[in-house]
Amino acid sequence: MDWIRERATPGMLQQIAEADAGEDSEDHLTAIKLQLSTKPQKGLLHWTPREVLELTRWSQPETDAPAGDLEAAHTKRLLACALLLISAATCSEGDTYDYAYYNECTFLDSSAATLRQFTGSALALGPKVAWYALELLLWFYERVEHDSLTPFAAFCILLLGLDPLSRNAQPQTLDELIAWVDKQESDARQSLGDEVETSRWLLGLNPYESSGWVPLTTQAIEKVTLPVEHLEKIKNFIHRMQTL
Numbered sequence: 001m002d003w004i005r006e007r008a009t010p011g012m013l014q015q016i017a018e019a020d021a022g023e024d025s026e027d028h029l030t031a032i033k034l035q036l037s038t039k040p041q042k043g044l045l046h047w048t049p050r051e052v053l054e055l056t057r058w059s060q061p062e063t064d065a066p067a068g069d070l071e072a073a074h075t076k077r078l079l080a081c082a083l084l085l086i087s088a089a090t091c092s093e094g095d096t097y098d099y100a101y102y103n104e105c106t107f108l109d110s111s112a113a114t115l116r117q118f119t120g121s122a123l124a125l126g127p128k129v130a131w132y133a134l135e136l137l138l139w140f141y142e143r144v145e146h147d148s149l150t151p152f153a154a155f156c157i158l159l160l161g162l163d164p165l166s167r168n169a170q171p172q173t174l175d176e177l178i179a180w181v182d183k184q185e186s187d188a189r190q191s192l193g194d195e196v197e198t199s200r201w202l203l204g205l206n207p208y209e210s211s212g213w214v215p216l217t218t219q220a221i222e223k224v225t226l227p228v229e230h231l232e233k234i235k236n237f238i239h240r241m242q243t244l
Contacts, residue, residue, distance in 0.1 A: 003132045004082055005036055007075050016080055019052040028052045035083045042090040044107055050087070054110075056080035057117050061124070074121040078129070081118035082136060085111065089143040108144070112152040112206045119156040120216050123223060127163055134160040147188040148195075148206040154184040155202060155213075155237075159220040162234075166224045174226075178233050201240030214238050 013036075017029035031049035034040060045053070057080050061073035088111040091104045115137070122133035134157065141153045158181045165174045185202050198204035203213060217238050221231060 001036065001082070001086075003129075004079055008036065008079055012072065012076050012079070016052055016056050016076060017049070019055040024048060032083070035086075040086070043087070044091055044104055045084075045087045050084075053080040053084050057084060057114055061121070071125065074124045077117055078121040078125065078133070081114045081121070084114045085118060085136065085140050088114070088149075089140045105146075108146045108149050109206055110208050112149055112209050113212070115149075115152050115156045116209075116212050116216055119159055120219060122160060123216075123219055130160050130163060134164075147191045151181070151184040151188045151202060151205055152209070154181045157181075158234075159217065162220055162224045162226065166226055171227055171230070174230055178230065182237075199244055200242070201237060203241055214241055217241075 013029060013032055014025075017025045017032060020028070027048045028051070029049075031041075031046070032053075035045075035049065044050075056077055059073065059077050061070055061077060065073035088108055091108065118133065119137075122130045137153055137157050137160065141150060141157060144150055144153065158177055161177060162174070165177070185205070188205055189196055192205060196204050197207050203209050217234065221234055226234070
């Protein structure tokens with residue numbers, strides 16, 4: 001988390017804390033600072049700071065950020081998403097909070113959107129941040145076993161890994177990574193059985209996900225130069241996302 005702490009300015013934390021129209025901003029700010037400390041709360045986050053972190057997750061820097069503030073807006077969204085992902089990855093380590101209203105399963109399902117927004121901001125902030133984000137997602141993937149979430153984590157690992165693998169000329173590793181992601185999706189689809197929402201690749205695994213993944217995938221492949229065969233395989237993922 002050091003790389004996130006270094007980027008989190010006091011003003012940025014204050015803006016996140018005020019995301020719910022300023023309501024309970026002091027409590028939210030205190031809770032956010034706790035999550036950034038060396039002894040954060042583990043498990044499902046309480047309403048403070050979960051509410052403002054989730055609201056910040058839905059921000060759209062490209063359209064919402066004032067001129068000149070795009071990097072800060074993406075950093076703020078990246079921070080909020082990182083804290084939500086850490087919470088999701090440690091759900092089994094903490095006490096379940098307010099289970100009847102916002103249970104762990106719902107939180108994990110909704111974390112697919114957090115992965116999407118986190119990855120989009122990491123890509124927008126450049127290769128160094130994307131590399132740190134990749135490390136966090138590898139940690140996340142090892143700790144979460146949830147069929148409607150882990151394939152999304154695997155796919156984000158692929159998107160963040162495209163740049164370092166292509167720059168270091170590792171076509172075999174990239175080929176294996178693409179195949180691994182496809183198998184993650186297939187295995188999860190089989191495990192979920194009748195709970196699968198639609199036949200759309202990846203998106204059909206999660207009741208909360210229906211859009212946003214095609215633009216994210218396009219964003220990732222536009223930033224790298226890939227061998228034609230790998231580019232075509234990833235474009236095939238896009239096609240399958242759009243096909244019922």
